[in-house]
Amino acid sequence: MSHQKIRNMEEFATLSGISRPTISKYFNDPDSVRSSTRNKIEAALKEYDYRPNIYAMNQNRRLTKNIGIVVPYLADPFFAEIARVLERRCIDAGFTPTLFSSHGEQGLENAILDTLRSLKPAGVLLAPLGRASDRKYVEQFCRDVPTILFDSNIEGVGAAFVGSDNFSFVSQTVEYLSRTGNVPCFFEMRDPANPNANKRRHAYLEMMRRLDLEPHIVKIDGMGWGFEEIGRQGALKVLRDKLLPTSTVLCSNDRLAIGFLSACHELGVTVGRDDACDIRVASHDDHPYSRFTCPSLTTAAHDYESVADHAVKTLFQLIEAGGKLNNREETLFAARLIMRGSA
Known part of the structure:
Protein backbone atom coordinates (compact mmCIF):
# COMPACT_ATOMS: atom_id res chain seq x y z
CA MET A 1 0.00 0.00 0.00
CA ARG A 61 -23.67 14.17 -10.49
CA ARG A 62 -25.75 17.37 -10.46
CA LEU A 63 -27.62 16.63 -7.25
CA THR A 64 -28.06 20.37 -6.65
CA LYS A 65 -31.29 22.33 -6.33
CA ASN A 66 -30.53 24.64 -9.24
CA ILE A 67 -32.55 24.64 -12.47
CA GLY A 68 -31.48 26.47 -15.63
CA ILE A 69 -34.14 28.02 -17.89
CA VAL A 70 -33.00 29.12 -21.37
CA VAL A 71 -35.16 31.04 -23.86
CA PRO A 72 -34.19 32.49 -27.26
CA TYR A 73 -35.44 36.05 -26.66
CA LEU A 74 -36.65 37.21 -23.27
CA ALA A 75 -38.04 40.47 -24.66
CA ASP A 76 -40.65 38.39 -26.50
CA PRO A 77 -43.67 38.47 -24.15
CA PHE A 78 -44.50 34.83 -24.93
CA PHE A 79 -41.13 33.71 -23.56
CA ALA A 80 -41.36 36.14 -20.66
CA GLU A 81 -44.75 34.70 -19.71
CA ILE A 82 -43.84 31.03 -19.99
CA ALA A 83 -40.51 31.64 -18.21
CA ARG A 84 -42.45 33.30 -15.39
CA VAL A 85 -44.66 30.22 -15.01
CA LEU A 86 -41.67 27.84 -15.23
CA GLU A 87 -39.81 29.81 -12.56
CA ARG A 88 -42.84 29.73 -10.27
CA ARG A 89 -43.22 25.95 -10.63
CA CYS A 90 -39.53 25.39 -9.85
CA ILE A 91 -39.63 27.67 -6.81
CA ASP A 92 -42.77 25.99 -5.49
CA ALA A 93 -40.97 22.63 -5.76
CA GLY A 94 -38.02 23.89 -3.71
CA PHE A 95 -35.61 24.50 -6.60
CA THR A 96 -33.72 27.68 -7.51
CA PRO A 97 -34.25 28.69 -11.16
CA THR A 98 -31.79 30.81 -13.13
CA LEU A 99 -33.01 32.43 -16.35
CA PHE A 100 -30.90 32.96 -19.49
CA SER A 101 -31.70 34.54 -22.89
CA SER A 102 -29.68 33.66 -26.01
CA HIS A 103 -30.90 36.79 -27.87
CA GLY A 104 -31.39 34.78 -31.06
CA GLU A 105 -27.64 34.09 -31.40
CA GLN A 106 -26.16 30.61 -31.83
CA GLY A 107 -22.83 31.59 -30.29
CA LEU A 108 -24.54 32.99 -27.20
CA GLU A 109 -26.76 29.91 -26.89
CA ASN A 110 -23.63 27.72 -26.92
CA ALA A 111 -21.93 29.96 -24.34
CA ILE A 112 -24.99 29.71 -22.05
CA LEU A 113 -24.91 25.92 -22.30
CA ASP A 114 -21.20 25.96 -21.38
CA THR A 115 -21.95 28.15 -18.37
CA LEU A 116 -24.75 25.86 -17.25
CA ARG A 117 -22.57 22.78 -17.63
CA SER A 118 -19.96 24.36 -15.32
CA LEU A 119 -22.66 25.27 -12.77
CA LYS A 120 -23.79 21.62 -12.61
CA PRO A 121 -27.54 22.26 -12.28
CA ALA A 122 -29.98 19.51 -11.34
CA GLY A 123 -31.54 20.02 -14.76
CA VAL A 124 -32.32 22.47 -17.54
CA LEU A 125 -35.47 23.64 -19.35
CA LEU A 126 -34.31 24.71 -22.80
CA ALA A 127 -36.22 26.53 -25.56
CA PRO A 128 -33.59 26.27 -28.31
CA LEU A 129 -33.25 28.55 -31.30
CA GLY A 130 -34.23 25.58 -33.45
CA ARG A 131 -32.74 25.53 -36.93
CA ALA A 132 -30.37 28.34 -35.86
CA SER A 133 -29.02 26.15 -33.02
CA ASP A 134 -25.81 24.17 -33.25
CA ARG A 135 -27.49 20.75 -33.21
CA LYS A 136 -24.38 18.79 -32.18
CA TYR A 137 -23.65 21.26 -29.38
CA VAL A 138 -27.17 21.05 -27.99
CA GLU A 139 -27.20 17.27 -28.41
CA GLN A 140 -23.97 16.87 -26.41
CA PHE A 141 -25.25 19.20 -23.69
CA CYS A 142 -28.44 17.13 -23.35
CA ARG A 143 -26.29 14.02 -22.88
CA ASP A 144 -24.30 15.75 -20.13
CA VAL A 145 -27.14 17.51 -18.28
CA PRO A 146 -30.75 16.36 -17.70
CA THR A 147 -32.58 18.60 -20.18
CA ILE A 148 -36.17 19.03 -21.38
CA LEU A 149 -36.78 20.99 -24.58
CA PHE A 150 -39.83 23.23 -24.81
CA ASP A 151 -41.47 25.47 -27.42
CA SER A 152 -39.01 24.66 -30.24
CA ASN A 153 -38.27 21.02 -30.97
CA ILE A 154 -35.02 19.57 -32.32
CA GLU A 155 -35.94 16.09 -33.50
CA GLY A 156 -34.30 13.34 -31.46
CA VAL A 157 -32.47 15.71 -29.09
CA GLY A 158 -33.00 15.68 -25.33
CA ALA A 159 -35.02 13.29 -23.22
CA ALA A 160 -38.34 14.98 -24.00
CA PHE A 161 -40.03 17.88 -25.80
CA VAL A 162 -43.06 19.80 -24.51
CA GLY A 163 -44.79 22.39 -26.67
CA SER A 164 -47.90 23.60 -28.42
CA ASP A 165 -49.62 21.90 -31.34
CA ASN A 166 -49.16 24.34 -34.22
CA PHE A 167 -51.74 22.57 -36.39
CA SER A 168 -54.27 23.04 -33.60
CA PHE A 169 -53.56 26.78 -33.65
CA VAL A 170 -53.93 27.28 -37.37
CA SER A 171 -56.77 24.84 -38.03
CA GLN A 172 -59.01 26.72 -35.62
CA THR A 173 -58.26 30.19 -36.97
CA VAL A 174 -58.54 29.16 -40.64
CA GLU A 175 -61.82 27.32 -40.09
CA TYR A 176 -63.34 30.21 -38.13
CA LEU A 177 -62.23 32.94 -40.54
CA SER A 178 -63.33 30.99 -43.62
CA ARG A 179 -66.73 30.25 -42.09
CA THR A 180 -67.44 33.82 -41.02
CA GLY A 181 -66.11 35.80 -44.00
CA ASN A 182 -63.80 35.66 -46.97
CA VAL A 183 -60.80 33.35 -46.93
CA PRO A 184 -57.69 34.40 -44.99
CA CYS A 185 -54.29 35.07 -46.48
CA PHE A 186 -51.30 34.08 -44.36
CA PHE A 187 -49.01 36.99 -43.37
CA GLU A 188 -45.48 35.95 -42.39
CA MET A 189 -41.80 36.88 -42.46
CA ARG A 190 -39.85 35.70 -45.48
CA ASP A 191 -37.10 34.37 -43.20
CA PRO A 192 -38.76 33.71 -39.80
CA ALA A 193 -36.57 33.60 -36.70
CA ASN A 194 -38.83 31.16 -34.83
CA PRO A 195 -39.09 27.67 -36.38
CA ASN A 196 -42.73 27.39 -35.29
CA ALA A 197 -43.56 29.87 -38.07
CA ASN A 198 -42.74 27.27 -40.71
CA LYS A 199 -45.00 24.71 -39.04
CA ARG A 200 -47.83 27.23 -38.99
CA ARG A 201 -47.43 27.98 -42.69
CA HIS A 202 -47.58 24.27 -43.47
CA ALA A 203 -50.67 23.95 -41.28
CA TYR A 204 -52.32 26.87 -43.11
CA LEU A 205 -51.67 25.24 -46.49
CA GLU A 206 -53.01 21.90 -45.24
CA MET A 207 -56.18 23.44 -43.80
CA MET A 208 -56.87 25.40 -46.98
CA ARG A 209 -56.45 22.16 -48.94
CA ARG A 210 -58.87 20.34 -46.64
CA LEU A 211 -61.43 23.11 -47.03
CA ASP A 212 -60.90 23.16 -50.81
CA LEU A 213 -59.91 26.83 -50.69
CA GLU A 214 -57.18 28.68 -52.56
CA PRO A 215 -54.26 29.57 -50.24
CA HIS A 216 -52.52 32.96 -50.34
CA ILE A 217 -49.13 33.48 -48.67
CA VAL A 218 -48.00 37.08 -48.11
CA LYS A 219 -44.30 37.22 -47.27
CA ILE A 220 -42.64 40.32 -45.87
CA ASP A 221 -38.98 41.22 -45.48
CA GLY A 222 -37.25 41.48 -42.12
CA MET A 223 -34.85 39.53 -39.96
CA GLY A 224 -34.41 39.06 -36.23
CA TRP A 225 -36.82 39.13 -33.30
CA GLY A 226 -38.26 42.66 -33.62
CA PHE A 227 -41.52 41.26 -34.94
CA GLU A 228 -43.74 44.26 -34.19
CA GLU A 229 -41.70 46.67 -36.32
CA ILE A 230 -41.20 44.03 -39.01
CA GLY A 231 -44.97 43.50 -39.09
CA ARG A 232 -45.63 47.24 -39.21
CA GLN A 233 -43.22 47.91 -42.05
CA GLY A 234 -44.43 44.88 -44.00
CA ALA A 235 -48.08 45.85 -43.53
CA LEU A 236 -47.43 49.45 -44.62
CA LYS A 237 -45.97 48.15 -47.87
CA VAL A 238 -48.67 45.61 -48.71
CA LEU A 239 -51.48 48.00 -47.78
CA ARG A 240 -50.07 50.96 -49.70
CA ASP A 241 -49.28 48.83 -52.75
CA LYS A 242 -52.63 46.99 -52.49
CA LEU A 243 -50.88 43.59 -52.40
CA LEU A 244 -53.35 41.81 -50.11
CA PRO A 245 -55.23 39.14 -52.07
CA THR A 246 -58.15 39.12 -49.58
CA SER A 247 -59.52 41.41 -46.88
CA THR A 248 -58.88 38.81 -44.15
CA VAL A 249 -55.34 38.52 -42.79
CA LEU A 250 -54.10 35.68 -40.62
CA CYS A 251 -50.73 36.58 -39.09
CA SER A 252 -48.16 33.96 -38.18
CA ASN A 253 -47.93 35.32 -34.62
CA ASP A 254 -49.46 38.02 -32.45
CA ARG A 255 -46.38 40.23 -32.47
CA LEU A 256 -46.55 40.53 -36.26
CA ALA A 257 -50.28 41.17 -35.91
CA ILE A 258 -49.67 44.02 -33.45
CA GLY A 259 -47.38 45.61 -36.04
CA PHE A 260 -50.05 45.06 -38.69
CA LEU A 261 -52.69 46.78 -36.55
CA SER A 262 -50.32 49.71 -36.05
CA ALA A 263 -49.92 50.10 -39.81
CA CYS A 264 -53.70 49.96 -40.29
CA HIS A 265 -54.16 52.75 -37.75
CA GLU A 266 -51.44 54.83 -39.43
CA LEU A 267 -53.12 54.49 -42.85
CA GLY A 268 -56.68 54.89 -41.63
CA VAL A 269 -57.66 51.28 -42.45
CA THR A 270 -60.47 50.13 -40.16
CA VAL A 271 -60.12 46.67 -38.60
CA GLY A 272 -62.94 44.58 -37.20
CA ARG A 273 -65.66 42.03 -37.79
CA ASP A 274 -68.38 44.54 -38.75
CA ASP A 275 -69.37 44.88 -42.41
CA ALA A 276 -68.37 48.55 -42.30
CA CYS A 277 -64.74 47.63 -41.51
CA ASP A 278 -62.10 47.41 -44.24
CA ILE A 279 -60.25 44.35 -43.05
CA ARG A 280 -60.22 41.49 -40.54
CA VAL A 281 -57.02 40.52 -38.71
CA ALA A 282 -56.39 37.40 -36.62
CA SER A 283 -53.33 35.63 -35.32
CA HIS A 284 -51.77 33.01 -33.05
CA ASP A 285 -50.27 32.87 -29.51
CA ASP A 286 -52.48 35.05 -27.27
CA HIS A 287 -49.64 37.46 -26.58
CA PRO A 288 -50.19 38.90 -23.06
CA TYR A 289 -51.03 42.28 -24.61
CA SER A 290 -53.28 41.02 -27.43
CA ARG A 291 -56.45 41.70 -25.45
CA PHE A 292 -55.40 45.34 -25.07
CA THR A 293 -54.83 46.17 -28.75
CA CYS A 294 -57.37 48.33 -30.55
CA PRO A 295 -59.38 46.49 -31.62
CA SER A 296 -58.57 43.54 -29.37
CA LEU A 297 -56.93 40.71 -31.30
CA THR A 298 -58.68 37.49 -32.25
CA THR A 299 -56.12 34.73 -31.74
CA ALA A 300 -55.45 31.09 -30.93
CA ALA A 301 -54.00 30.87 -27.44
CA HIS A 302 -51.14 28.85 -26.00
CA ASP A 303 -51.97 26.78 -22.95
CA TYR A 304 -49.11 28.39 -20.99
CA GLU A 305 -49.97 26.65 -17.74
CA SER A 306 -50.15 23.12 -19.17
CA VAL A 307 -46.93 23.47 -21.18
CA ALA A 308 -45.03 24.81 -18.17
CA ASP A 309 -46.51 22.29 -15.72
CA HIS A 310 -45.73 19.31 -17.93
CA ALA A 311 -42.22 20.52 -18.79
CA VAL A 312 -41.31 20.93 -15.13
CA LYS A 313 -42.97 17.64 -14.13
CA THR A 314 -41.08 15.78 -16.86
CA LEU A 315 -37.78 17.39 -15.85
CA PHE A 316 -38.23 16.28 -12.25
CA GLN A 317 -38.97 12.74 -13.46
CA LEU A 318 -35.81 12.86 -15.57
CA ILE A 319 -33.70 14.05 -12.62
CA GLU A 320 -35.09 11.32 -10.36
CA ALA A 321 -34.39 8.72 -13.07
CA GLY A 322 -30.71 9.67 -13.14
CA GLY A 323 -30.88 11.68 -16.36
CA LYS A 324 -32.44 9.07 -18.63
CA LEU A 325 -35.98 8.12 -19.65
CA ASN A 326 -36.85 4.84 -21.33
CA ASN A 327 -37.96 6.59 -24.53
CA ARG A 328 -37.85 10.16 -25.80
CA GLU A 329 -41.23 11.77 -25.15
CA GLU A 330 -42.99 14.46 -27.19
CA THR A 331 -46.06 16.17 -25.72
CA LEU A 332 -48.09 18.80 -27.58
CA PHE A 333 -50.92 20.86 -26.09
CA ALA A 334 -53.81 22.11 -28.21
CA ALA A 335 -54.59 25.80 -28.67
CA ARG A 336 -57.84 27.57 -27.75
CA LEU A 337 -59.51 30.02 -30.12
CA ILE A 338 -60.25 33.39 -28.52
CA MET A 339 -62.63 35.58 -30.53
CA ARG A 340 -62.20 39.30 -30.01
CA GLY A 341 -62.91 42.48 -31.95
CA SER A 342 -60.37 42.26 -34.79
CA ALA A 343 -62.04 39.37 -36.66
Whole structure:
Protein backbone atom coordinates (compact mmCIF):
# COMPACT_ATOMS: atom_id res chain seq x y z
CA MET A 1 0.00 0.00 0.00
CA SER A 2 1.30 3.43 -0.96
CA HIS A 3 1.58 6.04 1.81
CA GLN A 4 1.14 8.90 -0.67
CA LYS A 5 -1.87 11.08 0.22
CA ILE A 6 -4.28 11.38 -2.72
CA ARG A 7 -6.46 14.46 -2.54
CA ASN A 8 -8.93 13.92 -5.38
CA MET A 9 -10.03 11.71 -8.23
CA GLU A 10 -7.81 13.52 -10.75
CA GLU A 11 -4.67 12.57 -8.78
CA PHE A 12 -5.91 9.00 -8.45
CA ALA A 13 -6.47 8.84 -12.22
CA THR A 14 -2.95 10.09 -12.91
CA LEU A 15 -1.30 7.61 -10.52
CA SER A 16 -3.39 4.63 -11.60
CA GLY A 17 -3.11 5.33 -15.33
CA ILE A 18 -6.89 5.14 -15.77
CA SER A 19 -8.88 7.96 -17.32
CA ARG A 20 -10.87 10.28 -15.05
CA PRO A 21 -14.21 9.64 -16.88
CA THR A 22 -13.74 5.88 -16.56
CA ILE A 23 -13.07 6.13 -12.83
CA SER A 24 -16.10 8.39 -12.36
CA LYS A 25 -18.20 5.90 -14.31
CA TYR A 26 -16.97 3.10 -12.04
CA PHE A 27 -17.92 4.96 -8.85
CA ASN A 28 -21.39 5.72 -10.25
CA ASP A 29 -21.89 2.07 -11.28
CA PRO A 30 -19.06 -0.52 -11.03
CA ASP A 31 -20.86 -2.82 -13.47
CA SER A 32 -20.85 -0.12 -16.16
CA VAL A 33 -17.14 -0.70 -16.95
CA ARG A 34 -15.46 -3.80 -18.37
CA SER A 35 -14.40 -6.44 -15.87
CA SER A 36 -10.71 -6.03 -16.73
CA THR A 37 -10.98 -2.28 -16.14
CA ARG A 38 -12.91 -2.82 -12.93
CA ASN A 39 -10.20 -5.19 -11.63
CA LYS A 40 -7.52 -2.62 -12.48
CA ILE A 41 -9.39 0.17 -10.67
CA GLU A 42 -10.01 -1.98 -7.58
CA ALA A 43 -6.35 -3.01 -7.45
CA ALA A 44 -5.32 0.65 -7.61
CA LEU A 45 -7.81 1.51 -4.84
CA LYS A 46 -6.14 -1.06 -2.59
CA GLU A 47 -2.66 0.09 -3.52
CA TYR A 48 -3.31 3.77 -2.84
CA ASP A 49 -6.03 3.35 -0.19
CA TYR A 50 -8.11 5.95 -1.99
CA ARG A 51 -11.72 6.71 -1.06
CA PRO A 52 -13.67 9.33 -3.09
CA ASN A 53 -15.29 12.40 -1.59
CA ILE A 54 -18.96 11.41 -1.70
CA TYR A 55 -20.17 15.01 -1.34
CA ALA A 56 -18.06 16.12 -4.30
CA MET A 57 -19.34 13.17 -6.33
CA ASN A 58 -22.90 14.17 -5.62
CA GLN A 59 -22.11 17.70 -6.79
CA ASN A 60 -20.58 16.31 -9.97
CA ARG A 61 -23.67 14.17 -10.49
CA ARG A 62 -25.75 17.37 -10.46
CA LEU A 63 -27.62 16.63 -7.25
CA THR A 64 -28.06 20.37 -6.65
CA LYS A 65 -31.29 22.33 -6.33
CA ASN A 66 -30.53 24.64 -9.24
CA ILE A 67 -32.55 24.64 -12.47
CA GLY A 68 -31.48 26.47 -15.63
CA ILE A 69 -34.14 28.02 -17.89
CA VAL A 70 -33.00 29.12 -21.37
CA VAL A 71 -35.16 31.04 -23.86
CA PRO A 72 -34.19 32.49 -27.26
CA TYR A 73 -35.44 36.05 -26.66
CA LEU A 74 -36.65 37.21 -23.27
CA ALA A 75 -38.04 40.47 -24.66
CA ASP A 76 -40.65 38.39 -26.50
CA PRO A 77 -43.67 38.47 -24.15
CA PHE A 78 -44.50 34.83 -24.93
CA PHE A 79 -41.13 33.71 -23.56
CA ALA A 80 -41.36 36.14 -20.66
CA GLU A 81 -44.75 34.70 -19.71
CA ILE A 82 -43.84 31.03 -19.99
CA ALA A 83 -40.51 31.64 -18.21
CA ARG A 84 -42.45 33.30 -15.39
CA VAL A 85 -44.66 30.22 -15.01
CA LEU A 86 -41.67 27.84 -15.23
CA GLU A 87 -39.81 29.81 -12.56
CA ARG A 88 -42.84 29.73 -10.27
CA ARG A 89 -43.22 25.95 -10.63
CA CYS A 90 -39.53 25.39 -9.85
CA ILE A 91 -39.63 27.67 -6.81
CA ASP A 92 -42.77 25.99 -5.49
CA ALA A 93 -40.97 22.63 -5.76
CA GLY A 94 -38.02 23.89 -3.71
CA PHE A 95 -35.61 24.50 -6.60
CA THR A 96 -33.72 27.68 -7.51
CA PRO A 97 -34.25 28.69 -11.16
CA THR A 98 -31.79 30.81 -13.13
CA LEU A 99 -33.01 32.43 -16.35
CA PHE A 100 -30.90 32.96 -19.49
CA SER A 101 -31.70 34.54 -22.89
CA SER A 102 -29.68 33.66 -26.01
CA HIS A 103 -30.90 36.79 -27.87
CA GLY A 104 -31.39 34.78 -31.06
CA GLU A 105 -27.64 34.09 -31.40
CA GLN A 106 -26.16 30.61 -31.83
CA GLY A 107 -22.83 31.59 -30.29
CA LEU A 108 -24.54 32.99 -27.20
CA GLU A 109 -26.76 29.91 -26.89
CA ASN A 110 -23.63 27.72 -26.92
CA ALA A 111 -21.93 29.96 -24.34
CA ILE A 112 -24.99 29.71 -22.05
CA LEU A 113 -24.91 25.92 -22.30
CA ASP A 114 -21.20 25.96 -21.38
CA THR A 115 -21.95 28.15 -18.37
CA LEU A 116 -24.75 25.86 -17.25
CA ARG A 117 -22.57 22.78 -17.63
CA SER A 118 -19.96 24.36 -15.32
CA LEU A 119 -22.66 25.27 -12.77
CA LYS A 120 -23.79 21.62 -12.61
CA PRO A 121 -27.54 22.26 -12.28
CA ALA A 122 -29.98 19.51 -11.34
CA GLY A 123 -31.54 20.02 -14.76
CA VAL A 124 -32.32 22.47 -17.54
CA LEU A 125 -35.47 23.64 -19.35
CA LEU A 126 -34.31 24.71 -22.80
CA ALA A 127 -36.22 26.53 -25.56
CA PRO A 128 -33.59 26.27 -28.31
CA LEU A 129 -33.25 28.55 -31.30
CA GLY A 130 -34.23 25.58 -33.45
CA ARG A 131 -32.74 25.53 -36.93
CA ALA A 132 -30.37 28.34 -35.86
CA SER A 133 -29.02 26.15 -33.02
CA ASP A 134 -25.81 24.17 -33.25
CA ARG A 135 -27.49 20.75 -33.21
CA LYS A 136 -24.38 18.79 -32.18
CA TYR A 137 -23.65 21.26 -29.38
CA VAL A 138 -27.17 21.05 -27.99
CA GLU A 139 -27.20 17.27 -28.41
CA GLN A 140 -23.97 16.87 -26.41
CA PHE A 141 -25.25 19.20 -23.69
CA CYS A 142 -28.44 17.13 -23.35
CA ARG A 143 -26.29 14.02 -22.88
CA ASP A 144 -24.30 15.75 -20.13
CA VAL A 145 -27.14 17.51 -18.28
CA PRO A 146 -30.75 16.36 -17.70
CA THR A 147 -32.58 18.60 -20.18
CA ILE A 148 -36.17 19.03 -21.38
CA LEU A 149 -36.78 20.99 -24.58
CA PHE A 150 -39.83 23.23 -24.81
CA ASP A 151 -41.47 25.47 -27.42
CA SER A 152 -39.01 24.66 -30.24
CA ASN A 153 -38.27 21.02 -30.97
CA ILE A 154 -35.02 19.57 -32.32
CA GLU A 155 -35.94 16.09 -33.50
CA GLY A 156 -34.30 13.34 -31.46
CA VAL A 157 -32.47 15.71 -29.09
CA GLY A 158 -33.00 15.68 -25.33
CA ALA A 159 -35.02 13.29 -23.22
CA ALA A 160 -38.34 14.98 -24.00
CA PHE A 161 -40.03 17.88 -25.80
CA VAL A 162 -43.06 19.80 -24.51
CA GLY A 163 -44.79 22.39 -26.67
CA SER A 164 -47.90 23.60 -28.42
CA ASP A 165 -49.62 21.90 -31.34
CA ASN A 166 -49.16 24.34 -34.22
CA PHE A 167 -51.74 22.57 -36.39
CA SER A 168 -54.27 23.04 -33.60
CA PHE A 169 -53.56 26.78 -33.65
CA VAL A 170 -53.93 27.28 -37.37
CA SER A 171 -56.77 24.84 -38.03
CA GLN A 172 -59.01 26.72 -35.62
CA THR A 173 -58.26 30.19 -36.97
CA VAL A 174 -58.54 29.16 -40.64
CA GLU A 175 -61.82 27.32 -40.09
CA TYR A 176 -63.34 30.21 -38.13
CA LEU A 177 -62.23 32.94 -40.54
CA SER A 178 -63.33 30.99 -43.62
CA ARG A 179 -66.73 30.25 -42.09
CA THR A 180 -67.44 33.82 -41.02
CA GLY A 181 -66.11 35.80 -44.00
CA ASN A 182 -63.80 35.66 -46.97
CA VAL A 183 -60.80 33.35 -46.93
CA PRO A 184 -57.69 34.40 -44.99
CA CYS A 185 -54.29 35.07 -46.48
CA PHE A 186 -51.30 34.08 -44.36
CA PHE A 187 -49.01 36.99 -43.37
CA GLU A 188 -45.48 35.95 -42.39
CA MET A 189 -41.80 36.88 -42.46
CA ARG A 190 -39.85 35.70 -45.48
CA ASP A 191 -37.10 34.37 -43.20
CA PRO A 192 -38.76 33.71 -39.80
CA ALA A 193 -36.57 33.60 -36.70
CA ASN A 194 -38.83 31.16 -34.83
CA PRO A 195 -39.09 27.67 -36.38
CA ASN A 196 -42.73 27.39 -35.29
CA ALA A 197 -43.56 29.87 -38.07
CA ASN A 198 -42.74 27.27 -40.71
CA LYS A 199 -45.00 24.71 -39.04
CA ARG A 200 -47.83 27.23 -38.99
CA ARG A 201 -47.43 27.98 -42.69
CA HIS A 202 -47.58 24.27 -43.47
CA ALA A 203 -50.67 23.95 -41.28
CA TYR A 204 -52.32 26.87 -43.11
CA LEU A 205 -51.67 25.24 -46.49
CA GLU A 206 -53.01 21.90 -45.24
CA MET A 207 -56.18 23.44 -43.80
CA MET A 208 -56.87 25.40 -46.98
CA ARG A 209 -56.45 22.16 -48.94
CA ARG A 210 -58.87 20.34 -46.64
CA LEU A 211 -61.43 23.11 -47.03
CA ASP A 212 -60.90 23.16 -50.81
CA LEU A 213 -59.91 26.83 -50.69
CA GLU A 214 -57.18 28.68 -52.56
CA PRO A 215 -54.26 29.57 -50.24
CA HIS A 216 -52.52 32.96 -50.34
CA ILE A 217 -49.13 33.48 -48.67
CA VAL A 218 -48.00 37.08 -48.11
CA LYS A 219 -44.30 37.22 -47.27
CA ILE A 220 -42.64 40.32 -45.87
CA ASP A 221 -38.98 41.22 -45.48
CA GLY A 222 -37.25 41.48 -42.12
CA MET A 223 -34.85 39.53 -39.96
CA GLY A 224 -34.41 39.06 -36.23
CA TRP A 225 -36.82 39.13 -33.30
CA GLY A 226 -38.26 42.66 -33.62
CA PHE A 227 -41.52 41.26 -34.94
CA GLU A 228 -43.74 44.26 -34.19
CA GLU A 229 -41.70 46.67 -36.32
CA ILE A 230 -41.20 44.03 -39.01
CA GLY A 231 -44.97 43.50 -39.09
CA ARG A 232 -45.63 47.24 -39.21
CA GLN A 233 -43.22 47.91 -42.05
CA GLY A 234 -44.43 44.88 -44.00
CA ALA A 235 -48.08 45.85 -43.53
CA LEU A 236 -47.43 49.45 -44.62
CA LYS A 237 -45.97 48.15 -47.87
CA VAL A 238 -48.67 45.61 -48.71
CA LEU A 239 -51.48 48.00 -47.78
CA ARG A 240 -50.07 50.96 -49.70
CA ASP A 241 -49.28 48.83 -52.75
CA LYS A 242 -52.63 46.99 -52.49
CA LEU A 243 -50.88 43.59 -52.40
CA LEU A 244 -53.35 41.81 -50.11
CA PRO A 245 -55.23 39.14 -52.07
CA THR A 246 -58.15 39.12 -49.58
CA SER A 247 -59.52 41.41 -46.88
CA THR A 248 -58.88 38.81 -44.15
CA VAL A 249 -55.34 38.52 -42.79
CA LEU A 250 -54.10 35.68 -40.62
CA CYS A 251 -50.73 36.58 -39.09
CA SER A 252 -48.16 33.96 -38.18
CA ASN A 253 -47.93 35.32 -34.62
CA ASP A 254 -49.46 38.02 -32.45
CA ARG A 255 -46.38 40.23 -32.47
CA LEU A 256 -46.55 40.53 -36.26
CA ALA A 257 -50.28 41.17 -35.91
CA ILE A 258 -49.67 44.02 -33.45
CA GLY A 259 -47.38 45.61 -36.04
CA PHE A 260 -50.05 45.06 -38.69
CA LEU A 261 -52.69 46.78 -36.55
CA SER A 262 -50.32 49.71 -36.05
CA ALA A 263 -49.92 50.10 -39.81
CA CYS A 264 -53.70 49.96 -40.29
CA HIS A 265 -54.16 52.75 -37.75
CA GLU A 266 -51.44 54.83 -39.43
CA LEU A 267 -53.12 54.49 -42.85
CA GLY A 268 -56.68 54.89 -41.63
CA VAL A 269 -57.66 51.28 -42.45
CA THR A 270 -60.47 50.13 -40.16
CA VAL A 271 -60.12 46.67 -38.60
CA GLY A 272 -62.94 44.58 -37.20
CA ARG A 273 -65.66 42.03 -37.79
CA ASP A 274 -68.38 44.54 -38.75
CA ASP A 275 -69.37 44.88 -42.41
CA ALA A 276 -68.37 48.55 -42.30
CA CYS A 277 -64.74 47.63 -41.51
CA ASP A 278 -62.10 47.41 -44.24
CA ILE A 279 -60.25 44.35 -43.05
CA ARG A 280 -60.22 41.49 -40.54
CA VAL A 281 -57.02 40.52 -38.71
CA ALA A 282 -56.39 37.40 -36.62
CA SER A 283 -53.33 35.63 -35.32
CA HIS A 284 -51.77 33.01 -33.05
CA ASP A 285 -50.27 32.87 -29.51
CA ASP A 286 -52.48 35.05 -27.27
CA HIS A 287 -49.64 37.46 -26.58
CA PRO A 288 -50.19 38.90 -23.06
CA TYR A 289 -51.03 42.28 -24.61
CA SER A 290 -53.28 41.02 -27.43
CA ARG A 291 -56.45 41.70 -25.45
CA PHE A 292 -55.40 45.34 -25.07
CA THR A 293 -54.83 46.17 -28.75
CA CYS A 294 -57.37 48.33 -30.55
CA PRO A 295 -59.38 46.49 -31.62
CA SER A 296 -58.57 43.54 -29.37
CA LEU A 297 -56.93 40.71 -31.30
CA THR A 298 -58.68 37.49 -32.25
CA THR A 299 -56.12 34.73 -31.74
CA ALA A 300 -55.45 31.09 -30.93
CA ALA A 301 -54.00 30.87 -27.44
CA HIS A 302 -51.14 28.85 -26.00
CA ASP A 303 -51.97 26.78 -22.95
CA TYR A 304 -49.11 28.39 -20.99
CA GLU A 305 -49.97 26.65 -17.74
CA SER A 306 -50.15 23.12 -19.17
CA VAL A 307 -46.93 23.47 -21.18
CA ALA A 308 -45.03 24.81 -18.17
CA ASP A 309 -46.51 22.29 -15.72
CA HIS A 310 -45.73 19.31 -17.93
CA ALA A 311 -42.22 20.52 -18.79
CA VAL A 312 -41.31 20.93 -15.13
CA LYS A 313 -42.97 17.64 -14.13
CA THR A 314 -41.08 15.78 -16.86
CA LEU A 315 -37.78 17.39 -15.85
CA PHE A 316 -38.23 16.28 -12.25
CA GLN A 317 -38.97 12.74 -13.46
CA LEU A 318 -35.81 12.86 -15.57
CA ILE A 319 -33.70 14.05 -12.62
CA GLU A 320 -35.09 11.32 -10.36
CA ALA A 321 -34.39 8.72 -13.07
CA GLY A 322 -30.71 9.67 -13.14
CA GLY A 323 -30.88 11.68 -16.36
CA LYS A 324 -32.44 9.07 -18.63
CA LEU A 325 -35.98 8.12 -19.65
CA ASN A 326 -36.85 4.84 -21.33
CA ASN A 327 -37.96 6.59 -24.53
CA ARG A 328 -37.85 10.16 -25.80
CA GLU A 329 -41.23 11.77 -25.15
CA GLU A 330 -42.99 14.46 -27.19
CA THR A 331 -46.06 16.17 -25.72
CA LEU A 332 -48.09 18.80 -27.58
CA PHE A 333 -50.92 20.86 -26.09
CA ALA A 334 -53.81 22.11 -28.21
CA ALA A 335 -54.59 25.80 -28.67
CA ARG A 336 -57.84 27.57 -27.75
CA LEU A 337 -59.51 30.02 -30.12
CA ILE A 338 -60.25 33.39 -28.52
CA MET A 339 -62.63 35.58 -30.53
CA ARG A 340 -62.20 39.30 -30.01
CA GLY A 341 -62.91 42.48 -31.95
CA SER A 342 -60.37 42.26 -34.79
CA ALA A 343 -62.04 39.37 -36.66
